[in-house]
Amino acid sequence: MMSITDILYNGSMSRWQSDAQQRLAQAALTLYLERGFERTTVAEIAAHVGLTERTFFRHFSDKREVLFGSSNQLQALVVSAIMQAHKSATPIQAVAVGLEVLGELFAPRLEWSRQRQAVINQTPELQARELTKFNSLAHGIAEALQQRGINEFTASLSAEIGIVIFRAVFERYINPSNQKSWTHLLEESLEQVKTIMAGLNNRLPDVVGAKRRR
Amino acid sequence: MMSITDILYNGSMSRWQSDAQQRLAQAALTLYLERGFERTTVAEIAAHVGLTERTFFRHFSDKREVLFGSSNQLQALVVSAIMQAHKSATPIQAVAVGLEVLGELFAPRLEWSRQRQAVINQTPELQARELTKFNSLAHGIAEALQQRGINEFTASLSAEIGIVIFRAVFERYINPSNQKSWTHLLEESLEQVKTIMAGLNNRLPDVVGAKRRR
DNA sequence: AGCATTGATGTCAGTCACTGACATAGCAAG
DNA sequence: CTTGCTATGTCAGTGACTGACATCAATGCT
Incomplete structure (x- = not known):
């Protein structure tokens, strides 16, 4: 029987660059709270964690999906x-x-x-x-x-x-x-x-x- | 007491160019059916009724809203x-x-x-x-x-x-x-x-x- | 009739989300 | 050290949507 943690755990943790995904999501939430969703650009979110717009879209299909x-x-x-x-x-x-x-x-x-x-x-x-x-x-x-x-x-x-x-x-x-x-x-x-x-x-x-x- | 037609009737019918809205909506539905929603451009819809993309957006806030x-x-x-x-x-x-x-x-x-x-x-x-x-x-x-x-x-x-x-x-x-x-x-x-x-x-x-x- | 007004439309330039193609760089395994 | 995989970067492009300004026809007032 699967436990909650079994289900929640993201099995495929790549060893490098452990958590670009997490950091992008965190930055996005923060910026959305500060400036509002529409007034924050994807490029800004990416820049805030030292990444590129293009990379953001490799992790999330969408500007919305990040939440x-x-x-x-x-x-x-x-x-x-x-x-x-x-x-x-x-x-x-x-x-x-x-x-x-x-x-x-x-x-x-x-x-x-x-x-x-x-x-x-x-x-x-x-x-x-x-x-x-x-x-x-x-x-x-x-x-x-x-x-x-x-x-x-x-x-x-x-x-x-x-x-x-x-x-x-x-x-x-x-x-x-x-x-x-x-x-x-x-x-x-x-x-x-x-x-x-x-x-x-x-x-x-x-x-x-x-x-x-x- | 209001009747159904009272409620449905759009009171402010401007006399000219009476139905750009209707014609755009009809063209949109037709094109969405033929080519699919994503593969039809707003410019195409507008062109199909002899109008401009900009005019489309004056009648509908959005490419979706037309439906x-x-x-x-x-x-x-x-x-x-x-x-x-x-x-x-x-x-x-x-x-x-x-x-x-x-x-x-x-x-x-x-x-x-x-x-x-x-x-x-x-x-x-x-x-x-x-x-x-x-x-x-x-x-x-x-x-x-x-x-x-x-x-x-x-x-x-x-x-x-x-x-x-x-x-x-x-x-x-x-x-x-x-x-x-x-x-x-x-x-x-x-x-x-x-x-x-x-x-x-x-x-x-x-x-x-x-x-x-x- | 003549003129000013108004509302629907056109034109143009610009922003931004999102995509495809190709290049780079770090780490891993042989 | 070479080969390969993977996350990332770069660049050019499309298409939705917006703001500013121009046009033009019908309306209404004089």
Whole structure:
């Protein structure tokens, strides 16, 4: 069974020039915070660590991607947890198990996560990239659920609900005034979504039905 | 009370050169379908309707945005319907009402919607833009729900669940093999999400709990 | 009719993200 | 010491997007 560190560890550490990648990512975050994303040029980032624009693009496909290196690891973690969830777990329970393990991922990097999120929240281009990462994560989760024998429709709906919940939990977890644990916030959000959907049963004096009957 | 056509009608029609915008959008979709998004240049699109690259950018902020002109109207429609939903409707019912009216929007434009979606599905850049539109729509819905007196947490969760459901419905509605009505697909998806969330109650032989107790 | 105004468009020069082709240099293994 | 691999540099180029300024036709006012 893979441990968290197994999954997180980047196996292929080339011996020279150990961490151009890391240094570029750090410099990028710093500059994005100082000058803003749009007002910092890739050449600047590279120069700040003694490298060239061209080298930056050999490490990151994109000016945006430099902030999203960890999302692959995140996805691997969630998927792995979901596949190991108890066989009798329902789809939403499996997703919950997958999301719960992320608490251990963010706890140590709280301050970094806040800075990163501050930049993203100021930059539409980065928000768009974040959304595509979430979308990719949803697909990964849906796939994992299908391997648990769940049909595609249920799997993708469950996965996307998982993302909705993840985003809600993360936003509140990151908030400086938050006191609650990751797991606690997760349970609250799950419960809230369940409650919301139970609201489907409410009898209406017919407004929806009115159109349907036409 | 505003009608659909009231909302959709673009009030400020300048009399000259009435539809450079429309013609650019049409040419763009056509070219994106033929050559693919990345292999068509903005200059080409403009040239195809006898205009200049610079003029394109006066009508659309972006090479992508040319495919998303109708999303503002869509958002206005949904929001308007939600605000007019019966007072006793639960949050998810209000959202359902909002989504239902979209059936009338897509039915007449089915073929166009399919072509547009075909291009988007082939182009990551456009998928990202689509996700930001959905995100914006979610914010609009959440705001509308808050104006109905719903707290922010419930409102934004309901709104994002609404988006998840919308995407599921739309994807199936667009599918050439689909026979079901928009409303029918909507009801199915709502019911499915409710069922999924009900799966939270399943008693587990403890896998989730195991970690929590540690 | 004549003239000033306004809004849509054109022209031009420039910035910056990103790419392909080719060159260099350090370290490793034989 | 030579051969090879890999990270990096250099350079030229494309295409999205912007700002500044010019043009031109339709409008409205006199």
